[in-house]
Amino acid sequence: MKKLVIGAAAAAAVTIALAATGHAQDTQPHGYMIANYTIKDQAGYNKYMEEAGPLAPKFGGKIIVFNLNATAVEGEPKKVMAIAEFPSVAAAQRFYNSPEYTAARKFRVASTEGSVVITEGFVPPKQ
Template structure:
């Protein structure tokens, strides 16, 4: 019985002195955030036809696309979108790809004023 007590106490002491496993590292994802106003719906449809399915080719997925944005503060543009990628490098590869570069010309022609496009990192939720 004494031996069992010593073994149990030794195991308990070793468990208390053990170094905890490091927390898993969460890698930031890459995001493309867009905001603009449409002036030419037919041209915008050409953009959607050309760009609509491209993000998946670069491991991206559209997480937000809203054509009727309402602001809580300030004056937002009417369209807001966000595409999530596994990392910033994939977002940059998508944005700079020949396919998206060609599609982007339709978006620029279809929108009024300046579009806002942000490529950034962020932690997934």
């Protein structure tokens, strides 16, 4: 019973947080592109940032997390943590596969080591 109460409290907290940001009214989950990497070549990475920096808004995206020196509390993640939010997973995939980002991405791939994932976010159940 204790786990059920804690789980319900956590779900309620997420629902309240989403409502505060306006996400509770969304009918489809937002898409997120999450990147975690270490920079190996600063000049190449600077070129990536120059090319990729202005692209996300063209696909309805916005950068919601960008930290060049994220602090690990578990495991061994890389130093850079970046999260871009899009209206949907499809929009995130359109961004990632666009000719513009594909051209910029080659600089990141060549200058960093790490991972990038695209995932959908949480949409609370309707009450």
